[in-house]
Amino acid sequence: MTHVQATGEARTARAVLEFRLHLCVGVALVVTLLAGPEQLSSPIMALLLAQGMFAIHRGPRLNRPADERPWRYIRHGSWFFVASCLLRVVRELGGLPEWLTLLPDLLTVPAYLMVGFCFMVMLRRRLADDDDSARIDALLVGLSIAFLTWVFLIAPNLAAEMSGSQLVNAVFPVFDVTILVLGARLMLSQGVRQPALWTLVLACAALFTGDVLYCLREALEVGVPQQVVDAFLLLMFVLLTGAAMHPSMRSLTEPQRGVTRDLSRGRTVLIVAMVILPVGLTALMPPGTPMSYVFRAVLCLALVLTVLIRVIRSNNSRARAEQISRRRVTHDTLTDLPNRELLTETVSRWAERAAGERLEISLLFLDLDRFKMINDNWGHRVGDELLRAVAARLVQQVRAEDVVSRIGGDEFVVALAGPPSERLGEQLAERLIAEFNRPFSLSIGDVVTSVSIGVARSGGDVHALDLIRDADTSMYQAKSNGRNMYALFDASMRDQVQDRVRLEQALRGAVERGELAAHFQPIVDLASGELDGFEALMRWHSPQLGHVSPVQFIPIAEETGMIEEMGSWLLRESVRQLAEWTERRGPDARPLHVSVNVAVRQLRDGSLVRLVDDALREHNLQPSALWLEITESGVMEDLETALLTLDALRTMGVTLAVDDFGTGYSSLSYLDRLPVGIVKIDRSFVSGVGGNGAKEPIVRAVLAMTRAMGHRVVAEGVETEAQRDWLREQGCDLVQGWLYSKADLPANLTAWIDRAPALSEA
Structure with a gap:
């Protein structure tokens, strides 16, 4: 664990501890306020106000949210709330002039506005989906509470004669309803509901309860004790400011990933209650004044319309979700094309x-x-x-x-x-x-x-x-x-595919079953007639298919990736066989080499260099005794990656050869970039030399070019004496072909190993 991680975890743990301590102390003080003597009311209120102001300043500094604006709004609103509480105490003691008696109540208005701004910023930052049913559900809650507030608080006050203070207090629940709607939308919206969010919502509930009790006490003169009203309002203050102390307060200003959920049982009960209660009260209660009746009817109609809108939007959302789900099943996610x-x-x-x-x-x-x-x-x-x-x-x-x-x-x-x-x-x-x-x-x-x-x-x-x-x-x-x-x-292709599938299935596991064999074709020094080495060629005998031509199984092995395992086996077997022949010939004989073909996939695999090194070390062979043949076209598919492997092999001392030269790119610039020492001319060109053949100018040019670059040349497919003689006249270095020997098993090549150099030409 890094120091930064450890510091972050320690800060989080400290914040959680301080949050719990804040709530415990605050709730204990509120309970003491309710149950204790009246003489302690003022000191306890002062402690709670001080504790809340400490929390709202301490929390954001400790938790470092990405957006501090909501908490600044709560901080400003808290100062207005503190000023309002202090002025109420002064008013009760008779210390305010008559024309300032409304000031404590009026100071709560900017406090409400600050809390409202806080919730609106959180909603704007937090919501992940505009099509969120929380908006409608929160509106249902707000309309229902507005209905109850009108019926039981505002309408009775409007019907009676009230003082200015009572009229202002009767309007407080309107602000509470607005804040409750915003809080409900935060709670009901998609996303994670963490302790800081629960604390804010409970603060809204405490605020509404306290204001309703205050309104009943001041406007309707219901016998609600002042300590009870103060307890709920101070509990709201403790919760509101305490939300800033918990580390989860950071998530309240972070976008939340939208999650489609089924309507929960609790949410269903809430919606039903918010609709049935106002409608039932409207049916049971007397009409009252015409304005009261009209207002109640308008609120009931708004509730019904809101429910209807929710049903329509829910149905549309489900249809869109099904459409999106269907498209995901039938369309490619990357290109958005049909699948x-x-x-x-x-x-x-x-x-x-x-x-x-x-x-x-x-x-x-x-x-x-x-x-x-x-x-x-x-x-x-x-x-x-x-x-x-x-x-x-x-x-x-x-x-x-x-x-x-x-x-x-x-x-x-x-x-x-x-x-x-x-x-x-x-x-x-x-x-x-x-x-x-x-x-x-x-x-x-x-x-x-x-x-x-x-x-x-x-x-x-x-x-x-x-x-x-x-x-x-x-x-x-x-x-x-x-x-x-x-x-x-055409239909014949289907038969070819079936044959290919059978061949591929039979080829899998051929190495483990011992079905592969290494055949070797001699490579002869054209000037002296001595044996210079062998080219290793892979052969396959399948128990089901018999002898299968390399022309058939090598392309399949390359396409399927089996060539890597098969190529590794051929390389190890070739090095082992050359070590056996070298030991048989003795230290005074001309050194031999073995030439092994390397597939494109092997060049891309970084393990080739290690494989070569392990094989040479295991059999105590010099790296120069191993030739690795590569094709031009194969290297050019991924030149940069191939060069990394080839350079490493060349540094090791392995000789590199370009196989089938003339059939690929055949570019001097490419050949100059490759760290090769041998160029092998393809048999298709060699077949056209000797006796004024059509390919002689091409082969002559290749020989001159490679000689100028310092490369040795091997001519493949030499089958006639005329071809051999012409190549010798042109200065070709090495030859191989049926004129000398076909590729054969090691047991059939002992004559080449044992014969004297002078007889090699025969």
Whole structure:
């Protein structure tokens, strides 16, 4: 716990203790005032007034509310109340001239105003929702109390002859009703009801009670003891000023979160009582004077109208709540687009009338290409910003009757219906592909992201969920075709998806079950013919599917993330095998290396460097004996993150190689930024050299470029002697391919390990 936290908790505990002490002492003094001798009345009143003034000055300084204005109003009102009490004592002793006898009563008016201002500021700061039923319920309370006040206090006084003082005192309950309405609204409003709020509301009740008793005593000459009146008014003062002492007083000027609650039993009883009591009294009591009768009738009508307004607003609020709840269920919270549920409902509704109206339903399933890279680079806040921008652009590109929905992540679906001859789906897909070439203006600047789109069509004979699935299937086809394009669904894709699912399920757990094997292909020094090392290649034999080509299972492993575990296994197995071969060849033999492919996901994972270091240390291999192959396209997806890992590996002493050079970016600027020592020319270029092949100028240029940059070159896929000889003439360093050996199990490569260097060429 920090020092600031400890200090804050200590201040809060001290404030609670002082609040309780203030209430205990104040209530004890009020009880003594009621039960004690009359001689103690003046000293006790002085103590209570002093205690209250101390509390209203001490509380705000101790609790430090965000807004001190309400408490300043109470402080100013307290001074008026103290002055009024003192002048009343002087008046009772005969010390005031006759023309000043109304002054003590008149001084209470600004005190009432100050308390009213305090409550209004609290309400303005505290309320979280303008549509708060507390406003109407508080008005009901106020109208009912106003009715009772009129019937029992004001009307009788107006009917009798009163002095000026009695007339002023008869008006006090009007102020009390106003303050009670404000206090009731504070209590009934949504939000937390804490001790400071309860204390203020009890102070309002004590004030009303005291003023009613004072009015009965002074205006109607009812035999109410002065000590009882003083006790209630002083209790009000203790409570009103004491509210500032409790730490929860800070919450009275803080916005409260609105919470929708059912009407409680107590609140229901309160509303019923506030309506029935005045109406019942009106029916039972005699009419009295015409003005009194009219006023009572007006108040009763106001009560009935208020109840009617409350019922209407309650019904409207419930309808709005249901509408909001429904929208939350059927719409995406981030983009406010329809979600999968509403999309399914809409497509199902269209399907019911598609056959009769000869409509074709088209679904476009959109997936942002490399969206994860945006989240990884700039964070989810920017990713969410992009999703909202994508949603807005999609809405701009469709018709009013079309549906744009977000069904999760970076996946959107556009549904549209029209005549089959118009090819609406394909036309929109082409337009969206072009639209996504325009950058999105985000807070970090302009961002360009391509999109892969799958299009599925139906004449209404396909279930909505099946149509969404077909569009999803064709979207994956678009991605496998190279991204930034669209693909139209056909039935053969469904079979491909089913095959892919079976393959993915079978691949899970292949490492633990020992189904993977490491095959190695020799890499030969072209100048000397000696063995330089091996490239490790992963192979999979499934008990259910048999031998599965890497072309099939490697992309699935990369998409699902299984490649990280599989790649780690291949790296450890390759290092172990190389250590075994190195020991077998002896210390005097030419050092060998093993080259292992690294997936994009492994480059983004910070554990790759630790994995390499642990594997090399475990088998006592030099870092230079390990080559790690990376692809240009994979590195460029997240260059900055990849460079951090590559630089760490290079510093360790590991040799880095660019695999399949020529098939990716093939940019000198990119190649110069990568800390690589080896460039591997893709077999698609090597196949076109020797015998004046069409690819010879390209390979010749790559060799010259890499030689100038100080890199060694490995040519992959060498299958003929003509290719080998041409590459040797051009100064290529290393070669691998079927001319020398296919990739094979270690047990089948012992001849390469044991043979003499001079025989390696054979």
